Amino acid sequence: MPADLLEGLNPDQLAAVTAPGSALVLAGAGSGKTRVLTTRIAWLVQNAQVSPMGLLAVTFTNKAAKEMLTRLSAMLPINTRGMWVGTFHGLCNRLLRAHHRDAGLPQLFQILDSADQLSAIKRLMKALNVDTDKYEPRKLQHFINMNKEAGLRADKVEAWDPYTRRLTELFGEYDGQCHREGVVDFAELLLRSYELLSRNALLREHYQTRFRHILVDEFQDTSKLQYAWLQLLAGPDTTLFAVGDDDQSIYAFRGADVGNMGVFMRDLGIEAPIKLTQNYRSHSTILDAANAVISRNENRLGKDLWTDAGVGEQIRHYQANDDREEAGFVVEAIRELYREGLGYSDIAILYRSNAQSRAIEHALFTAGLPYRVYGGQRFFERAEIKHALAYMRLIANPEDDNALLRVVNFPTRGVGARTLELLDAAARQGGMPLWQAACAGGGKNKGLAGFVTLIEAMRAEASDLPLPEVAEIVVERSGLLAHYRAEKEGESRIENLNELTNAALAFAQESDDHSLTAFLAHAALEAGDHEAGASADAVQLMTVHAAKGLEFHTVFITGLEEGLFPHENALSEVDGLEEERRLMYVALTRARRRLFISHAQMRMLHGQPRYGLPSRFLEEIPAALVHSLNRRPAAPAYAAPAARSPGVQPPQPSRNLPHKIGARVSHARYGEGVVSGYQGQGTEAEIRIAFPKVGDKWFLLDYVKLTAC
DNA sequence: AACTCTTTAGTCGCG
DNA sequence: CTAAAGAGTT
Numbered sequence: 001m002p003a004d005l006l007e008g009l010n011p012d013q014l015a016a017v018t019a020p021g022s023a024l025v026l027a028g029a030g031s032g033k034t035r036v037l038t039t040r041i042a043w044l045v046q047n048a049q050v051s052p053m054g055l056l057a058v059t060f061t062n063k064a065a066k067e068m069l070t071r072l073s074a075m076l077p078i079n080t081r082g083m084w085v086g087t088f089h090g091l092c093n094r095l096l097r098a099h100h101r102d103a104g105l106p107q108l109f110q111i112l113d114s115a116d117q118l119s120a121i122k123r124l125m126k127a128l129n130v131d132t133d134k135y136e137p138r139k140l141q142h143f144i145n146m147n148k149e150a151g152l153r154a155d156k157v158e159a160w161d162p163y164t165r166r167l168t169e170l171f172g173e174y175d176g177q178c179h180r181e182g183v184v185d186f187a188e189l190l191l192r193s194y195e196l197l198s199r200n201a202l203l204r205e206h207y208q209t210r211f212r213h214i215l216v217d218e219f220q221d222t223s224k225l226q227y228a229w230l231q232l233l234a235g236p237d238t239t240l241f242a243v244g245d246d247d248q249s250i251y252a253f254r255g256a257d258v259g260n261m262g263v264f265m266r267d268l269g270i271e272a273p274i275k276l277t278q279n280y281r282s283h284s285t286i287l288d289a290a291n292a293v294i295s296r297n298e299n300r301l302g303k304d305l306w307t308d309a310g311v312g313e314q315i316r317h318y319q320a321n322d323d324r325e326e327a328g329f330v331v332e333a334i335r336e337l338y339r340e341g342l343g344y345s346d347i348a349i350l351y352r353s354n355a356q357s358r359a360i361e362h363a364l365f366t367a368g369l370p371y372r373v374y375g376g377q378r379f380f381e382r383a384e385i386k387h388a389l390a391y392m393r394l395i396a397n398p399e400d401d402n403a404l405l406r407v408v409n410f411p412t413r414g415v416g417a418r419t420l421e422l423l424d425a426a427a428r429q430g431g432m433p434l435w436q437a438a439c440a441g442g443g444k445n446k447g448l449a450g451f452v453t454l455i456e457a458m459r460a461e462a463s464d465l466p467l468p469e470v471a472e473i474v475v476e477r478s479g480l481l482a483h484y485r486a487e488k489e490g491e492s493r494i495e496n497l498n499e500l501t502n503a504a505l506a507f508a509q510e511s512d513d514h515s516l517t518a519f520l521a522h523a524a525l526e527a528g529d530h531e532a533g534a535s536a537d538a539v540q541l542m543t544v545h546a547a548k549g550l551e552f553h554t555v556f557i558t559g560l561e562e563g564l565f566p567h568e569n570a571l572s573e574v575d576g577l578e579e580e581r582r583l584m585y586v587a588l589t590r591a592r593r594r595l596f597i598s599h600a601q602m603r604m605l606h607g608q609p610r611y612g613l614p615s616r617f618l619e620e621i622p623a624a625l626v627h628s629l630n631r632r633p634a635a636p637a638y639a640a641p642a643a644r645s646p647g648v649q650p651p652q653p654s655r656n657l658p659h660k661i662g663a664r665v666s667h668a669r670y671g672e673g674v675v676s677g678y679q680g681q682g683t684e685a686e687i688r689i690a691f692p693k694v695g696d697k698w699f700l701l702d703y704v705k706l707t708a709c
Numbered sequence: 710a711a712c713t714c715t716t717t718a719g720t721c722g723c724g
Numbered sequence: 725c726t727a728a729a730g731a732g733t734t
Contacts, residue, residue, distance in 0.1 A: 060723060089724040113724080186724050221723085254722065353720050358725095375722080409710090416710060525724060545721045567720050583721085606719065607725035 022240040026273040029589035030281030042075040053082035054212035092193040103196045106182040111524035117185045148187035149255040197232040208235025219244030223255040279305045283312020289621045290588040314627040315595045323603035327363035346553035348540040352565035374542035378527035384493040391474045399433035411483035414447030471504040544587045555591035560599040561612030584617045
């Protein structure tokens with residue numbers, strides 16, 4: 001009954017769920033966003049008689065898509081089969097597989113993840129004899145992806161200077177190589193399916209009539225291209241329902257464009273967004289702090305979170321002398337919380353950058369407290385798994401040069417650099433893939449011939465077997481298992497290889513397409529949460545970015561120092577500070593009940609001491625909401641460095657000059673020298689040292705390691 | 710081909 | 725400092 005469905009919704013949530021036309025929902029942190037989204041889908045099916053076939057819901061992460069489906073099947077008796085629910089990339093993949101001919105792709109096109117893409121780019125640059133000092137592969141990768149995300153192919157990029165012109169040329173060459181090899185990178189999935197829909201009117205109209213309702217989660221994270229893609233899918237009679245929070249937009253650096261929210265309202269003639277401001281997560285002290293901080297931003301649609309859950313505890317602030325002491329404080333506080341009966345997994349420790357986790361991990365480890373660090377290497381990105389997948393890719397398509405190069409000599413079988421050089425030359429001469437060249441001239445090199453035989457044998461053996469057995473055969477026959485058995489530290493790698501069989505098994509059960517290609521696409525699109533011990537009771541360590549969407553009883557926000565949080569690199573970017581502030585807003589709103597914030601006056605960063613002022617975000621939290629845990633009111637935070645280098649004018653307050661001009665210092669490579677000057681600001685700051693033998697040298701102050709002598 | 714030494718770079722990171 | 729990639733050596 002629909003009545004049940006809508007029970008317990010607040011008036012704003014109800015308005016969102018039952019919105020008659022297109023709507024933009026401004027959903028604050030903890031305001032029941034996912035519930036609104038799933039309830040609306042259920043309501044559309046039950047009440048508005050919309051067929052599941054006519055629904056498309058798109059999210060950013062596989063996790064969110066999965067959760068939506070799980071909740072939905074709990075709400076609805078009917079099956080969710082006909083619905084299109086998934087990530088942008090997942091849905092584009094689906095579209096391109098279904099219409100691969102129209103999209104100009106081979107039926108079994110492979111998906112390159114970012115690492116694959118980078119190695120493809122390196123290979124291309126090598127083949128074209130590009131100077132990789134002048135044109136860095138990573139830069140080119142970024143250039144390509146940024147342009148594709150803006151919807152631009154190489155022939156559409158406007159390049160005014162020779163450097164950009166060359167990059168654009170290489171972009172074109174790269175797309176040519178991808179086309180020849182039948183591979184598609186992540187950005188290409190989107191661009192290609194956008195182009196498919198925009199060129200093919202028949203196809204476009206088919207989907208436009210099919211999808212009556214399109215729902216978008218985390219709309220503030222959509223890029224320009226993703227928005228354009230959505231517009232193509234939405235026909236004149238399609239209702240669009242977008243949910244997002246401009247205050248939680250923290251992914252501008254990877255193409256997200258909050259401006260889409262305003263554009264969306266204008267395009268669809270929406271007068272005002274539906275605002276969900278009642279928060280069901282935190283006490284009001286936490287929300288007041290978050291509201292106060294975010295209110296300093298100028299570019300926002302504007303909303304304040306509120307709750308009827310009560311005031312709650314004050315926020316606790318701790319000022320540490322250094323990062324070790326900060327970590328020690330966190331450990332002590334956690335012990336206390338545990339004694340009070342809190343589970344470890346109810347506690348999260350957040351930091352701005354990954355490098356900060358080391359000190360905290362060390363303290364937790366020494367104290368014997370269980371912890372789990374989020375966002376390490378993902379399952380399908382581990383070297384041994386990528387090796388196994390490369391063999392599987394070769395079974396599916398031996399002309400996959402990327403895959404061949406990855407494993408042609410792994411485990412080693414006597415195919416060295418020289419052999420590869422010859423192979424490459426032969427392939428280029430004949431204008432064919434490496435595999436064909438290897439087959440043709442295979443007799444010359446014993447190892448290479450063995451490789452060809454091996455792959456062919458594996459292909460033959462695997463042809464009629466179910467997916468999990470194919471995985472098993474690949475792992476065994478390729479010699480990977482034997483190789484890692486012989487290795488001293490190969491234990492966990494062998495476990496992972498066995499886990500691959502499990503992953504294939506799980507995939508075969510969940511998906512209705514059991515093909516090898518489908519599994520490979522799955523591996524590329526879902527880097528995988530196959531992590532061991534994920535369910536254990538452990539303190540959760542993660543970056544603020546990784547914490548988005550999660551909530552914890554108790555949250556520690558560490559490293560609240562100028563230059564770190566807000567990060568100095570962000571300050572030089574347009575709207576950088578506002579994005580950092582949104583990041584702080586996300587961090588604050590993760591806490592349900594108890595919030596600790598801390599900063600250190602000194603911290604070791606890249607092996608160098610760094611003195612930081614307390615973050616401005618600390619001052620932006622109203623003092624009445626904060627309780628200081630330092631016995632004495634903290635001394636001015638910036639006393640130590642000034643005292644350390646008397647007489648030296650710091651170029652900026654957040655850095656001290658570690659050595660006086662004229663001081664004798666020692667450098668690991670050049671030996672002893674005399675400090676002769678400074679220049680530059682921020683990360684550019686350099687120190688000049690006169691060495692007796694090599695003369696004057698400039699070093700970046702951030703990285704150089706010097707000892708006084 | 711395997712191993713070791715040197716060099717380099719370092720914000721955040723979904724698919 | 726540290727991890728990873730590249731260069732150089734045996």
